[in-house]
Amino acid sequence: MNIFEAYNETKKALENAGIEDYVFEAKQIIKYITGFSNAEILMNYTNRLTGYQQNRLTAIIRQRELRYPLQYIFGEWSFYGRDFYVGPGVLAPRADTETLIEKSLEFLKGKTAPLILDLCAGSGCIGITLAALVSDSRVLMVEKFPEAAEYARKNISRNGAANAALIEGDIFEGAGAEECGYDLIVSNPPYIPEGELDAVSPETKYEPETALAGGGDGLDFYRAIAGNYGKSLKKGGMMLFEAGIGQAAGIKKILNSYGFSQIGAAEDLNGILRAVFAVRG
Ligand SMILES: C[S@@+](CC[C@H](N)C(=O)[O-])C[C@H]1O[C@@H](n2cnc3c(N)ncnc32)[C@H](O)[C@@H]1O
The missing domain is CATH 1.10.8 (Helicase, Ruva Protein; domain 3)
Known part of the structure; x- marks a missing residue:
């Protein structure tokens, strides 16, 4: 052949x-x-x-x-022009998540030596990409599960991101919140509502449920992050979330209830409100 x-x-x-x-x-x-x-x-x-x-x-x-994921077969996948190791135990980077990179870069433009926190880091695709593109930044990533954290560590080395570091910790316990003065806190947390896990794509069934399940209404992580990390942001600093389809309004409401201002949302390439952001007043 x-x-x-x-x-x-x-x-x-x-x-x-x-x-x-x-x-x-x-x-x-x-x-x-x-x-x-x-x-x-x-x-x-x-x-x-x-x-x-x-x-x-x-x-x-x-x-x-x-329907075993192609990303796992290859053992690596490209995200925003960089290659990341992936495999069982970690969520493969999605093109939708690149919306967060675009919004982050827009916000960080002109800022000197920004401090960035990436919560629920998984493969590290968000934090490492920002560390590479904003060379004077310092990026801390937080991931709870050791299997996923191992991929993030390997991806830090692979991408030569010496300005990025990873800690293993739980966002429900505020891991990484001790350091104050972040310019940007970014997160693509698990956000699939409890009853909808069965409806995910056949490939996603091979990915860890702990990377997907966001509690009853899918918004548990947004509540926890908005509640635990708001004070770790600088005044004027931005909190930036990836949202699932139809979740932007609910996330905005959460951010509003925690006193954030300038709340907004940006669409991905498919016209879905994918990035929800707010500023600490
Ligand atoms: C939707 S994935 C996103 C991964 C990566 N940021 C990305 O965009 O591809 C969510 C990640 O959160 C991690 N996670 C789940 N519960 C967590 C918790 N309580 N604290 C910290 N990380 C958690 C999962 O292991 C998973 O890696």
Whole structure:
């Protein structure tokens, strides 16, 4: 089988498995098994796959038919142009979360040596990206679960983010709140409401429930963070959350009840209110 045939076969198998992004995924898989760039694939599409590559392709297609996440198969995923290790035990970075990076950069523009706190850090994709892009910043990340924290530590090294550090701790106990004067507190917390966990995508079922379940109405973490961390922000500092679909209004209400001002929300690329923010008055 040559590369072109393998690509078509992969596309067909993924489409039959009900995978929405089957064209994108088929391209990624062919790149992964051949080690070729997009341009190299175009130049070499009649090359035959080796026996090893063909076996690898068959195994990956099987895994995807079972809806095992592509991010876990690759063991890494790109977020805002940087690569992060991922695997079982940690949530894979999502493109939606890049909305938080955009909003953070807009807020941090012109600030000198900002202090940033990333709560519920997981792979560390938010904190590490900000540490890399705002080179004079200092970033502290907080993650409760050791398995996820291990990925964040590896990702700090991988991205050479010497200005980022991670502590293992619980946001319900205010871990990381001791240090005051943060310019920005950012968090993509677990936010799926209790009764809706069964409705998540088949791939998400392989990801840790502790990264997803946000309590009865999905808003437990927002209440805890707004309550425990408001005083750790500088006056004029920003609290910035990722929101699930339809949650922005509820989060704004929480921020209002804790006395924040200039409360607002920003849309992601799909027009969903994804980033909710507020300033400490
Ligand atoms: C939705 S994931 C977000 C991960 C990462 N920030 C991202 O955007 O991809 C939420 C993360 O919160 C962590 N977490 C869950 N409960 C926590 C708690 N009580 N304190 C700190 N972290 C917690 C989970 O382990 C998970 O890594």
